[in-house]
Amino acid sequence: SYELTQPPSVSVSPGQTARITCSGDALPKKYAYWYQQKSGQAPVLVIYEDSKRPSGIPERFSGSSSGTMATLTISGAQVEDEADYYCYSTDSSGNHSWVFGGGTKLTVL
């Protein structure tokens, strides 16, 4: 079955740039989506279709994709950005099934 691979954890100091990667064989052909989940809360979409930002999401959140890797970048990370982040995409087999990456715990301190 299709898999998306994320690093388990990323740590930055406040004000630094955090980059979270997501690798998957179908990413050259399929969009990546990114979700932020804070403890005890429902996930929130922060990036869709590789690089688009929903309304209400701060400009410091950006996304990109190149080859088999998608990247979520948080420029000038804030303490309130500390959360779990998940990438999400579909494979290219034609079965229209979707999958999440394993999640990355972002620590900002």
Added chain:
Amino acid sequence: QVQLVQSGAEVKKPGASVKVSCKVSGYTLTELSMHWVRQAPGKGLEWMGGFDPEDGETIYAQKFQGRVTMTEDTSTDTAYMELSSLRSEDTAVYYCATDQLYYWGQGTLVTVSS
């Protein structure tokens, strides 16, 4: 603005079924493609299935095929997810979400315990 309001927490015995509802407001259900995602305690997100507008049918994750049924009542703008043959590993928070998982419900905790 879409709002999704889910039914309350459930406690079920192994082997039973559970049906979780998701009431849509702000849009009609016919304008949306609904998906279901679950999260076991301390674990990551897991896509269970959702409506694929290209095929016009609901696609289920292979792991849940034969055990999950996702339905909709357009007269009440309510989506449902029913999971059968429950086991302890199905203990999780179940979320409904719209296409692209843009909007999410608040989650429903389903506990499976004897």
